[in-house]
Amino acid sequence: MRLYPAVFALLAAVHCEELFNGDQVLRINAESEDHIQILKKLERDVDSGLDFWTHAVSTEQPVDIRVPHSSLYAVKDFLKKNNIPFTVIINNVQERLVREREEMVRNAEMESKTKSFNFAAYHDLETIYNFMDTLANHSKLISKVKIGSTYENRSMYVLKFSTGGEKRPAIWIDAGIHAREWISHATAVWLADRIAKDFKENRAPVPSILSKMDIYLMIVANPDGYVFTHCSSSPLYRFWRKSRSATSNPKCHGVDLNRNWDAEFGGPGASDDPCAEDYRGPSAQSEIEVKNIAKFIMSHGNFKSFMTLHSYMQLLMYPYGYIGIDAPDQSELHDVATKASKALNSWHGTVYKVGSIFHTIDQASGASVDWAYLRGIKYSFAFELRDTGKYGFLLPADQIVSTARETWFALRYIMKYVCDHPY
Numbered sequence: 408m409r410l411y412p413a414v415f416a417l418l419a420a421v422h423c424e425e426l427f428n429g430d431q432v433l434r435i436n437a438e439s440e441d442h443i444q445i446l447k448k449l450e451r452d453v454d455s456g457l458d459f460w461t462h463a464v465s466t467e468q469p470v471d472i473r474v475p476h477s478s479l480y481a482v483k484d485f486l487k488k489n490n491i492p493f494t495v496i497i498n499n500v501q502e503r504l505v506r507e508r509e510e511m512v513r514n515a516e517m518e519s520k521t522k523s524f525n526f527a528a529y530h531d532l533e534t535i536y537n538f539m540d541t542l543a544n545h546s547k548l549i550s551k552v553k554i555g556s557t558y559e560n561r562s563m564y565v566l567k568f569s570t571g572g573e574k575r576p577a578i579w580i581d582a583g584i585h586a587r588e589w590i591s592h593a594t595a596v597w598l599a600d601r602i603a604k605d606f607k608e609n610r611a612p613v614p615s616i617l618s619k620m621d622i623y624l625m626i627v628a629n630p631d632g633y634v635f636t637h638c639s640s641s642p643l644y645r646f647w648r649k650s651r652s653a654t655s656n657p658k659c660h661g662v663d664l665n666r667n668w669d670a671e672f673g674g675p676g677a678s679d680d681p682c683a684e685d686y687r688g689p690s691a692q693s694e695i696e697v698k699n700i701a702k703f704i705m706s707h708g709n710f711k712s713f714m715t716l717h718s719y720m721q722l723l724m725y726p727y728g729y730i731g732i733d734a735p736d737q738s739e740l741h742d743v744a745t746k747a748s749k750a751l752n753s754w755h756g757t758v759y760k761v762g763s764i765f766h767t768i769d770q771a772s773g774a775s776v777d778w779a780y781l782r783g784i785k786y787s788f789a790f791e792l793r794d795t796g797k798y799g800f801l802l803p804a805d806q807i808v809s810t811a812r813e814t815w816f817a818l819r820y821i822m823k824y825v826c827d828h829p830y
């Protein structure tokens with residue numbers, strides 16, 4: 408059987424070293440402010456080897472931590488000694504990873520044999536870029552626009568959906584600014600196909616939106632990081648969040664691209680430690696990936712909505728992240744987000760929490776949603792897709808289509824609202 412490059416690469420990937428054998432993901436339910444402070448201190452210790460999947464914010468929100476097998480006993484003992492309750496939500500991370508990779512290999516073989524594309528599967532960067540070419544080549548509506556290159560010199564592409572006109576009012580949607588949040592890329596792939604199909608089949612509200620506005624969809628906002636999560640030699644690979652740029656610390660690569668925007672850059676809610684998961688970078692827009700997107704949006708100059716897809720926790724959020732005060736459009740944004748979350752819920756009953764970034768998830772400076780809003784793009788939202796922690800970043804591929812479809816219900820509501828409320 409002829410092995411196609413994608414299959415070959417994936418086969419190699421299945422046999423990634425046993426990097427996470429015995430690792431567990433603990434869900435910690437802090438019961439007091441003391442517990443929160445202890446967990447925050449633990450999170451700041453970048454040498455601990457603990458991979459915080461969610462942050463210690465309040466006793467309202469659980470803290471999920473991937474704990475290396477070698478530290479399991481010590482960490483559980485520490486938590487018990489501090490009377491901090493926890494449960495094990497992923498018993499052996501490696502088992503989940505091997506299953507995920509084996510699924511990808513089987514799917515790649517099926518796709519190469521049947522010349523088809525399976526939306527209920529995760530894909531590597533090359534396959535996603537080929538999918539974008541196929542879409543653009545088969546539809547006058549869609550063009551693939553290169554907006555620059557990454558630190559490792561990979562192309563950055565946006566799919567433009569337009570029925571004509573010059574610099575029409577536009578809607579931006581990006582996914583994958585955090586590399587490990589694979590459900591965001593997979594959802595964006597499905598969305599691209601859905602927008603194309605709804606337009607072709609004249610299914611409301613896509614044709615009417617596209618008669619007045621353009622849609623720009625960036626499926627992979629952090630290509631270097633995404634490639635890195637497909638099993639490189641590094642022990643962190645599948646759970647990599649950041650870019651892949653060199654930093655002032657030769658031991659630690661990458662910047663959190665969602666802390667590098669010129670929006671209260673350097674404020675609380677980002678780290679100045681290159682080894683931290685939320686390292687903001689040396690200066691605002693220091694990262695070429697952020698610079699490319701910001702330049703593209705600013706030079707276009709007529710975006711009316713900016714939406715970014717992340718995972719996980721099932722949240723629909725709006726500005727601000729950098730400060731706990733209401734944005735001028737707070738009540739309208741809250742109303743739109745609430746109605747969008749209801750539309751999402753109507754499909755599968757998935758429940759999203761709605762609120763400002765600051766009050767829903769944590770303080771975050773240099774975030775893209777604040778940057779867009781502060782530049783006058785009023786309808787700016789961030790989605791945290793499925794799930795709420797059963798699988799976390801390892802959401803099984805059989806949830807991709809239902810996640811994408813329910814997200815589409817919310818996005819469709821917001822896009823129609825933006826179109827009906829020009830400003």
Ligand SMILES: CC(C)C[C@H](C(=O)O)[C@H](C)S
Binds near residue numbers: 585724768774791
């Ligand atoms: C601040 C928001 C919009 C997203 C958030 C993050 O960037 O940390 C997620 C936890 S990935």
Ligand SMILES: [Zn+2]
Binds near residue numbers: 588717
């Ligand atoms: Zn994210």
